[in-house]
Structure formats: C-alpha cells, structure tokens
Amino acid sequence: MELPVVKPSLVTLAGDFFTTYRFSIGPVLGSGMSGEVVLATSLLSSKHKRAVKILSLLTADGGARNKKLFDREVSILRGLSHPHVIKHSISVRCPEYLAICTHYCPNGTLTSKLDTMTPELCNKYFIQLTCAVRYLNDIQRIIHCDIKPDNIFINENNDPVLGDFGISMSTFGGTKRYRAPELKCRMFVDPCKVDVYSLGVVLWCMMFQSKPTSDTVYECLDDVDMLMAAPEPQGWCLANSSLQKPVTLCWISLF
Incomplete structure (x- = not known):
C-alpha cells in the first residue's frame, strides 16, 4: 500500500x-x-x-x-x-x-550549517524563518514554543523548514537557552513573543556560528564589541528587535 x-x-x-x-x-x-x-x-x-x-x-x-x-x-x-x-x-x-x-529534508538541520554560515545565507534563512513564525503566530495563532537550530531543517532547495511541533502551544515548554527570560519568572507573557525571542537566539547562532553559550543571550546587547562585529542588517535586527530584556520583545520589521 x-x-x-x-x-x-x-x-x-x-x-x-x-x-x-x-x-x-x-x-x-x-x-x-x-x-x-x-x-x-x-x-x-x-x-x-x-x-x-x-x-x-x-x-x-x-x-x-x-x-x-x-x-x-x-x-x-x-x-x-x-x-x-x-x-x-x-x-x-x-x-x-x-x-x-x-x-524529509535531506540537508540536515540548521545546527549542521552553523560552522559554514555566511552573512548572505544568514540573511536569507532569517527572513524565511521570520515569514514562517509570522504565519504561525499571526495567521494560524499557533505558538511553536521550541524554535532552535535542531528543530529547523534544511530542504532539498537549501531553504529552512521549521519542524517538530511536539510541545507547540505549551507556554512553559522549550529548550532552556532559547526560552524567553520572562518564562523563568512565571510572569504574564505574550505567547507570540516567546517565539520571537527564540527566533532572535537562532539569529545570534547564525551570526556567530555557534550555539548559545549562556541562558541569557540578550546580555550580548551590552557587549559593544560583539555588536560592532555583527554584519548588517542582522546586527541591527539583533540589537533593535529580537533579543530584548524581559518583557520588551517586539516584532521584527522586515516586511
């Protein structure tokens, strides 16, 4: 059959x-x-x-x-x-x-691409992933809750595909270093902003070709030297939209 x-x-x-x-x-x-x-x-x-x-x-x-x-x-x-x-x-x-x-996406996960990530590919992937998150949050009213490189697959066209909805709509789920800091305090959180924060951490991973080294990746915004080394326009997105301290997360204006 x-x-x-x-x-x-x-x-x-x-x-x-x-x-x-x-x-x-x-x-x-x-x-x-x-x-x-x-x-x-x-x-x-x-x-x-x-x-x-x-x-x-x-x-x-x-x-x-x-x-x-x-x-x-x-x-x-x-x-x-x-x-x-x-x-x-x-x-x-x-x-x-x-x-x-x-x-099946034959080109592995985004994690496997971090070592060879270029600014051009980072820009492409980030825009495509932002479109996916906007579709889920704004149109479908679905929260993924676990956006991270391991759950982003690369298809045959070398495009990212967001997968693994196993804990979707679970506000307190997610992988520790990709979770919005508000969740640690069990305070009121706009669910959509949880996904946006995680997307910001993914952007950080692509920009610096590494998985996060801290549970508070947003603190990188205080490191002027790190931000100066970030390519544009990704660096601007990181500093102004994605990784903000608790509770000031906002949508990224790329459209």
Missing part, C-alpha cells in the same frame, strides 16, 4: 505502519522528550523518503502522555501549509505506537 495523496491524513491500523506502507526503517534522525524520529525509505522507490516520529504506547502510563502529544501535534500539522513549515503526510495509530509522517 502506498501513502494516500488525499485525506484521510489520520488513520488507525491493525498492524505496523512501515509494513503496511512498504517502508524500510532507516537511521534515527533525532530524538527528544516527545519521541524518536527515523528515516523511512519506500521499498517501491528509494527516492521516496519520509521522516517518521514514533511515540510508544508501551510506557508506564499506558501511552497516555504520548497520546496527548500525538493528538495535539497532529491537529496542528494537519492545518498548516507554508513553504518554510514542515509538511505533514499522514499520521497513524498502530497497536504499539503512534506515528507522525512528514516530508
């Missing part, structure tokens, strides 16, 4: 996803608290590949937590359509696990 090209995009199987849809299970592409992602290659055509997140149902709680994560992520992915947001193919309930199948 081949993957359906039309709805339903959520099905229940009596057997195994990979056997039913004739996929071989390749290497693990990544893992996190919401599941493991593996490469699936079609047995009918080796050029047809997908990324499949697997959430086990054989857990101590009987899969209850993973069922909630699965339902939330699937409900979000099914309604999204943007060139820089991961494309959902199909999601499947199997007897022992749940599977979320998305398009």
